[in-house]
Amino acid sequence: MATRRMERTQESRRLLLTAAAGLFAEKGYRRTSFIDIADKAGISRGSIPWHFGNKLGLLEAVIDDQLQAVLGRFAEGRSDDPLDRVMAFVRLPAARLFITLLAEAVEAGSPIREHYARLHAALRHELRARIPAASLPAGTTPEAFAVVLVGAVIGLHAQWRVAPEAVDLDVVQATLRTLLPPGLNRAS
Template sequence: MAGKEAPMATRRAQTSRESRQLLIRAATELFAERGFRQTTFADIANRSGISRGSIPWHFGNKDGLLQAVIEELTVNMADLDSAAHDLADGLDRVRDQVRQPTMRLLITLVAEAVEPGSPVHAFYAQLHDTIRKWVAGWVAESDIPTGTSRADFVAVVVGAIIGLHQQWRVAPESVDLDRCFVALKAMSISGRDAT
């Protein structure tokens, strides 16, 4: 009897993990398309093919689901920091990451992030802080323009990254992402040589 229970428990756990991933994928797509507040449990259930009642079972509530979506996105972005050698390499990695469909989520949710009491506000603050740390690591050994603090230089580079991402998502026919990142690298590197 015990021998039969173990494979069944393993299969149930696997099914639970798969359901959770399907819900996260569906929520990511829908949050990116419609925004967090405009997406319902019914929308997510329809997109994922998983019952609506499974959402609170897995995540507690909609905020819990959003947190799971954000954690998944953060995990997927983790390689931006780990393998970059310098600012130019880091910017190349960011450009490649920005192209991922899931990154559209960042643009859709940014408007909600500035609203009072928004459940995504803290995420954006943490995301910006994380990206500033990555860029600071990429330029740690580099010269920066005289009279410019390292923190200010990093904040400007991060602002440019976020701005390019937003412009490209809104008007990809008008903004060439590759050329813009080449320009950003050139300005960042030549700007560091300025006196």
């Protein structure tokens, strides 16, 4: 009996996380209500504070959950090529959540700012590990190059989400590849 209750509790939590992630990606954090989340999840809205304390606790759980999913997918990627890795990130469904909430993350005192700092630091770390310093132009560090590459990808991701008909990700990736130092093209 206790095992079944635990399973229902975990399932309820998972449904709420999934519903909230979708709604936060679609509407943003501030415009999403407990009622919206509960309706989408098919669960009582009283379950949200029981599982997460409050809306901020739910947001933090969604971001942590999605961050782990993204980093897991990033780490298990089939390619060691830094550009392939970041472009694969852009195409992940969870990436829409991150771009939608980015505007809220840059506000002073934002409750999600530290989560974004962790996401960006993790992406930079993964890229730095795959960037051979010898392949970079003189005076360029893998750390600085990772910052530039993550920044470029965030910008193109935002453009693609706003006007997907105007941004062909395959063409953009091929263009970015021509701009990379030769040692980084298909880095291993």
